Amino acid sequence: MIISHKIAALTATLTTALSLLAAPAMAFSVGPTNNAETLKNNLLGANTAGLSNFSVSLTGNSAAFGTFTNDPFGLKSGVVLSTGKVADIRGKNRKDNFTIENSDLSTDFGPEGEEGDLTQLNLSFFANSTVEKLVFQYVFASEEFPEFGNSEFNDDFELLLNGTNLAKLSDGKTVTINNLVPDPYNRSTYHPDYIDNPSLTGIAANIVKLDGFTKILGFEGLLKQNQTNVLSIRIKDVGDGKLDSAVFIKGGSVETVQAEPVPEPMTVGGLMAGGAMLAAGRKLRNRRGGSN
Numbered sequence: 001m002i003i004s005h006k007i008a009a010l011t012a013t014l015t016t017a018l019s020l021l022a023a024p025a026m027a028f029s030v031g032p033t034n035n036a037e038t039l040k041n042n043l044l045g046a047n048t049a050g051l052s053n054f055s056v057s058l059t060g061n062s063a064a065f066g067t068f069t070n071d072p073f074g075l076k077s078g079v080v081l082s083t084g085k086v087a088d089i090r091g092k093n094r095k096d097n098f099t100i101e102n103s104d105l106s107t108d109f110g111p112e113g114e115e116g117d118l119t120q121l122n123l124s125f126f127a128n129s130t131v132e133k134l135v136f137q138y139v140f141a142s143e144e145f146p147e148f149g150n151s152e153f154n155d156d157f158e159l160l161l162n163g164t165n166l167a168k169l170s171d172g173k174t175v176t177i178n179n180l181v182p183d184p185y186n187r188s189t190y191h192p193d194y195i196d197n198p199s200l201t202g203i204a205a206n207i208v209k210l211d212g213f214t215k216i217l218g219f220e221g222l223l224k225q226n227q228t229n230v231l232s233i234r235i236k237d238v239g240d241g242k243l244d245s246a247v248f249i250k251g252g253s254v255e256t257v258q259a260e261p262v263p264e265p266m267t268v269g270g271l272m273a274g275g276a277m278l279a280a281g282r283k284l285r286n287r288r289g290g291s292n
Contacts, residue, residue, distance in 0.1 A: 028070050028207050030080060032087045034062040039121060042067050042079045045255035050131035053124075053228070060119035061109040063087065071248060072204040073139045074216055078251035083117040083155065083237040084109075084244030093205040096147065096198060105143040105209050108241035117241045120234040123254075127223040133257035134161060134231065137218040140175050142245035145212025146196060149181025153239035157247045160232040161221040168219060169193045177238075177245075180214065193217065210246065220257065 033039065036056035044054075058065060066086035069077040080086050084107030109117045140157045156176040159167035165174065170193050173179045183189040190196070193214045197204050202211075223229050231254070235247050 028068070028072060028090055030066050030068045030086050030090050032063055032066040032085070034058055034065045038067065039065060039079050040123065042077070042251045043123065043249060043254045045252035047255040050128045050256055051125045052128075053126040055124040057122045057124075058120070059122075059234075060117065061085075063107075064109070064117070064119040065121070067251075068248060071139075072207045073213060073248060075137065075139060075248055075250040075253075078253070079121075079233075079249045080246055081119045081121060081233060081235050081249075082244055082246040083107075083119055083235055083241070084246075086246070088244070089208055089210065089246060091209050092207075093197060093199045093202055093209045093211065096211060105244040106242045107244055108237075110241045117237045118234065119236070120232060123231040123233075124228060125231075126228050127225055127256075129225045131223055131225070131256040133220045134223055134229075135218065135220040135253070135255055135257060136166075137216055137250040137253040138167065139214050139216055139248045140167075140180075140235075140245070141208070141210040141213035141248070142177060143209070143211050143243040144177045144245060145194075145210075146181040146184040146190070147211075148177060148243065149184040150178055151239070153237075153243065154178045155236065155238050155243075155245040157235045157245070158232070159219075160230075160234070162224060162229055164221060166219045166221045167217075169214070170217065175214070175217075181212070210244075216250070218253070223256070 036058065040054055040056045063085040064082050066080050067078065068080045082089065084105055088105055088107065136159065138159070142155055144153055144155055154177050156174065157167055158165045167175050169175060169179060169191060180191045180194040194212060195215060196202065196212050197208070197210060199205060233247070233249065235245055237245065
């Protein structure tokens, strides 16, 4: 299991590096939209058998939602949520954030002095007994990087499945500015999931204004079978509403993993073989922390 996680992490790293190197040839585009049906269709993958009765609700400014294509991160296309205007994300990163005024992305939707901007998409759906897990991929990015690491301006991203946050870094930490950049003046402390994108010289500085972002990260969560489930994608400014953060969800990456079928023996010989298979299945489920 450890080896497979290391291989997966290495693959994600190589994919991100190669996509970034190829980025200048891409025509990155962002299309602002708060159309619930458009956002839902861009999120869901081909394998959503067993899910039904979809419903989408949005919280936040209408300019904070959109779709994207040909991104420099390697996701290809999908849905983007921001604490600012998604239309402003595309373009050359010309400024770093030593002062609030010296930044490319700083839209505050709320009144002066308010804690921070919140952008949230809730996807509600019914899951039948044939599906077990929901999986997804994403990239978190921010204009707060890296200067405001280890500060009160600790913007964060959560992806909640029935109230449980599945969006974690490769070491299990939550996705926040401070966890990715614990000390902005000591690069050796930067999280291995973090990619710096300084103005003018950053690897994607000609494509996105965001000053840093994560590698492609992917996680999965257990569904409640034969019940309604709620997936909440939320990103929030912390400390104030300035300096935007964004999350990119890979299009079609919200997919299901089917539950393993239980054999139904039909003969005496089949009953004996089926009994052995069921016993082995129970042991396997017990190892996974499941129940009979």
